[in-house]
């Protein structure tokens with residue numbers, strides 16, 4: 001068995017790392033800033049007392065830019081060891097200090113080959129005296145020479161921009177990139193051209209600002225007039241930052257964009273998952289020193305620490321809401337009103353959030369829109385419908401009986417209301433069965449029952465083909481003559497019946513199979529209200545034709561009012577009864593068509 005070593009195609013490797021690792025050419029600025037900042041950190045670790053400075057000088061006539069730092073510099077030996085060996089980094093040499101550096105992979109400098117055919121680096125180490133020039137090329141060759149002149153301690157990288165990349169030598173573009181990546185770096189960043197110089201760093205990072213400053217930052221930098229700002233801190237991952245509550249509703253599916261810094265250098269402004277997925281109502285600016293960026297430096301490794309940070313951020317946000325509930329419930333209410341549907345999702349999924357938000361979440365009820373807290377004050381007994389249709393059917397009648405009905409037909413509402421007794425133990429929640437709802441009303445005495453009995457018999461016979469049975473009760477309000485209640489199962493059976501009308505064989509067959517499986521067929525209810533004068537008159541009149549017409553009219557009218565789809569037989573019933581009643585009415589005045 002022979003053993004071989006892998007061969008490395010150096011040119012291909014450099015091409016891969018420089019041209020394909022990063023998502024845009026501008027990252028070379030970030031890599032140079034980061035090297036300068038790390039070099040300053042390393043020099044400070046030697047005990048040198050200095051204020052770190054990175055100067056970027058532009059030479060537009062030759063499309064050249066120079067990035068100079070007053071950091072630790074490099075000796076010739078270090079150049080050969082770290083610069084000339086791809087993947088070798090000085091920043092992991094000492095495990096005690098590795099955490100202080102931003103760089104860690106030993107490939108960042110290669111990003112310069114995206115914009116330049118050559119990297120020229122002039123350096124003098126803080127450890128020994130020689131000034132050295134290193135020239136590296138993307139074919140993997142390099143030269144080193146000692147300079148006759150002495151340069152100051154630190155490093156300068158010169159890049160002459162390739163054709164099509166000249167924009168990276170223009171003042172506004174470079175300024176924009178320096179500010180984008182380095183606005184909060186501790187080392188001062190200066191941009192210089194033709195004797196004019198300008199400091200790029202901002203005075204304070206958002207995570208070190210007071211609440212008022214952080215709000216002003218959101219307005220000026222993020223164009224955000226946010227509802228509230230939350231201070232984020234976590235020892236896990238050494239995280240500090242601010243989360244802004246967005247002033248407009250955000251969908252759960254919306255792209256999340258958090259601005260993420262590592263050791264004060266921008267990692268990404270489109271980070272999507274540093275806050276828990278439920279915190280879609282917030283955008284954040286966060287600096288993390290203890291999370292590991294990937295080699296492209298555009299994302300983090302999603303390891304245990306990352307998830308622990310995400311979790312911790314969630315806890316901090318929840319704690320903030322808890323405090324708001326005590327100290328500024330009006331603001332919490334405003335936030336909930338705007339992020340209403342999203343917070344309902346959160347409350348449904350998360351026990352703590354349920355307790356926190358439920359008092360402020362609003363629901364549609366027979367008494368108008370009410371927050372859960374108001375519901376609990378108003379009543380001890382809630383009737384909950386599972387569909388919007390059911391709510392519509394019974395809410396008006398329920399109101400007149402002093403029953404409080406909540407519409408559970410909207411997403412989340414049903415589950416949220418069902419759990420109310422967990423938070424309000426004195427509250428009882430009953431799920432309404434619309435088909436049995438009429439049984440809550442007052443029964444008639446014997447005499448009135450007998451009076452209505454032939455009417456009910458007639459109604460049952462007329463409505464049997466439409467999957468409906470009749471009943472009678474006495475209830476408020478008196479102006480409602482009948483209450484039609486139905487269920488999804490009845491709706492299905494009626495649909496099956498319409499299918500039969502249209503001779504759709506396949507549908508008919510499917511419907512038969514399903515209906516055979518229902519061991520008791522459900523019926524809709526048409527409950528007459530004996531409190532209504534027309535109903536009483538109909539019962540008293542004994543004229544079978546009038547009774548027949550009245551039943552048909554009341555039935556079809558209740559379908560119309562409830563926006564239920566009518567079968568052809570019902571439409572015909574409505575037309576005929578309407579026309580005949582008109583005719584009878586006109587006949588009484590001497591008109592009428594005989």
Ligand SMILES: Nc1ncnc2c1ncn2[C@@H]1O[C@H](COP(=O)(O)OP(=O)(O)OP(=O)(O)O)[C@@H](O)[C@H]1O
Pocket residue numbers: 031034035036039069071072073074082083088089090091102103104105106107108109110154155
């Ligand atoms: N401005 C500088 N001053 C001193 N040393 C430098 C400078 N720039 C680069 N170096 C040396 O060159 C090495 C390689 O740099 P490079 O940018 O390729 O990788 P890195 O910063 O170590 O890691 P990463 O790939 O994560 O950026 C560094 O580890 C450092 O030793």
